[in-house]
Amino acid sequence: DGGITQSPKYLFRKEGQNVTLSCEQNLNHDAMYWYRQDPGQGLRLIYYSQIVNDFQKGDIAEGYSVSREKKESFPLTVTSAQKNPTAFYLCASSIDQGLGRDIQYFGAGTRLSVL
Amino acid sequence: GNSVTQMEGPVTLSEEAFLTINCTYTATGYPSLFWYVQYPGEGLQLLLKATKADDKGSNKGFEATYRKETTSFHLEKGSVQVSDSAVYFCALSTETSGSRLTFGEGTQLTVNP
Numbered sequence: 467d468g469g470i471t472q473s474p475k476y477l478f479r480k481e482g483q484n485v486t487l488s489c490e491q492n493l494n495h496d497a498m499y500w501y502r503q504d505p506g507q508g509l510r511l512i513y514y515s516q517i518v519n520d521f522q523k524g525d526i527a528e529g530y531s532v533s534r535e536k537k538e539s540f541p542l543t544v545t546s547a548q549k550n551p552t553a554f555y556l557c558a559s560s561i562d563q564g565l566g567r568d569i570q571y572f573g574a575g576t577r578l579s580v581l
Numbered sequence: 582g583n584s585v586t587q588m589e590g591p592v593t594l595s596e597e598a599f600l601t602i603n604c605t606y607t608a609t610g611y612p613s614l615f616w617y618v619q620y621p622g623e624g625l626q627l628l629l630k631a632t633k634a635d636d637k638g639s640n641k642g643f644e645a646t647y648r649k650e651t652t653s654f655h656l657e658k659g660s661v662q663v664s665d666s667a668v669y670f671c672a673l674s675t676e677t678s679g680s681r682l683t684f685g686e687g688t689q690l691t692v693n694p
Contacts, residue, residue, distance in 0.1 A: 470624075569630065
């Protein structure tokens with residue numbers, strides 16, 4: 467089955483620690499995205515990538531980093547510079563035809579908590 | 582810039598009641614409009630979409646009509662079920678934003694038996 471796989475489902479971060487969230491897709495989509503969701507709030511875009519080896523900052527990129535070395539993979543690192551990392555993180559992908567009509571497909575999310 | 586405003590929640594209804602969740606937008610350019618649904622503990626999935634004025638998107642008994650004159654895309658369902666309990670997000674993208682989506686805040690719906 468095609469889809470987006472996020473791992474782990476739950477993750478705990480210690481003070482001063484970097485953690486990496488995995489996102490893999492087998493939909494052959496060009497574009498991938500990372501969102502942060504806080505309780506009672508909408509989704510906020512962290513980073514997105516429209517092609518391998520290229521990515522752009524979203525609205526709340528500070529304290530996060532990404533890489534796009536393969537089309538299928540778009541890992542997100544939450545660095546120690548992110549002082550309030552507790553949230554639900556969602557990865558998504560889309561075809562990216564550039565017409566503004568693309569459907570985004572989402573993974574099941576990773577819930578990150580601070581110990 | 583682009584923005585989406587949804588009616589505040591949470592919304593609580595009895596089974597078989599009529600549902601409306603309001604969504605209005607502002608956009609630079611000509612937007613495509615989406616409704617996504619998030620069931621508890623899961624990611625989002627597309628519920629329906631419309632890409633031009635007066636288009637009606639529909640799925641699973643839900644409907645929304647793209648109203649350019651009122652810049653709205655309200656979600657409706659004639660008879661809700663307990664299984665419709667979820668968070669609903671209105672979103673838009675434009676040709677200039679490419680595949681980037683702008684989301685509303687989300688509306689929590691609870692349907693009681």
